[in-house]
Amino acid sequence: MHLYQSREENLNKTASFSFIARIKSFRYAFAGIAVLIKTQHNARIHLIATTLVIGGGLFFQINYIEWCLIILAIMAVWVSEALNTAIEFLCDIASPAPHPLIKKSKDLAAGAVLISAAGAMIIGLIVFMPYFH
Numbered sequence: 001m002h003l004y005q006s007r008e009e010n011l012n013k014t015a016s017f018s019f020i021a022r023i024k025s026f027r028y029a030f031a032g033i034a035v036l037i038k039t040q041h042n043a044r045i046h047l048i049a050t051t052l053v054i055g056g057g058l059f060f061q062i063n064y065i066e067w068c069l070i071i072l073a074i075m076a077v078w079v080s081e082a083l084n085t086a087i088e089f090l091c092d093i094a095s096p097a098p099h100p101l102i103k104k105s106k107d108l109a110a111g112a113v114l115i116s117a118a119g120a121m122i123i124g125l126i127v128f129m130p131y132f133h
């Protein structure tokens with residue numbers, strides 16, 4: 001059986017619900033996360049930062065709202081990094097040769113990661129600073 005469905009197969013999909021198909025799509029999603037960690041150096045930095053922040057949260061016993069803020073911040077960084085990586089792969093296949101629009105596209109995607117990482121750092125400071133007083 002082919003790993004990827006053809007465009008035709010996707011167009012002809014019926015609306016019937018299948019648990020096997022749902023489990024498969026989870027498998028693909030986890031494969032995507034594995035690609036992210038294996039291929040992106042930034043993702044390894046996010047992994048270290050995520051571990052430190054969760055460790056800090058457990059150590060300082062931050063409250064319910066603080067956990068929600070930290071989880072949102074972690075999520076924003078991972079989601080933006082995953083989308084940035086997906087855009088990079090698409091750009092590389094769409095135009096391996098230099099192109100001004102590919103530059104804009106990749107720079108924008110990188111900008112999104114920077115915005116989320118900066119926001120996460122500010123949230124981290126706001127949450128953890130009081131515990132150091």
Ligand SMILES: Nc1ncnc2c1ncn2[C@@H]1O[C@H](COP(=O)(O)OP(=O)(O)OP(=O)(O)O)[C@@H](O)[C@H]1O
Pocket residue numbers: 040042084088095096097098099100102103104106107110
């Ligand atoms: N085909 C291209 N055409 C024009 N500019 C490009 C092209 N490929 C890369 N660039 C430029 O080089 C930069 C780095 O691109 P690259 O694909 O190497 O990303 P990267 O270094 O892996 O980024 P990240 O650190 O976010 O993973 C882009 O942001 C863009 O400015």
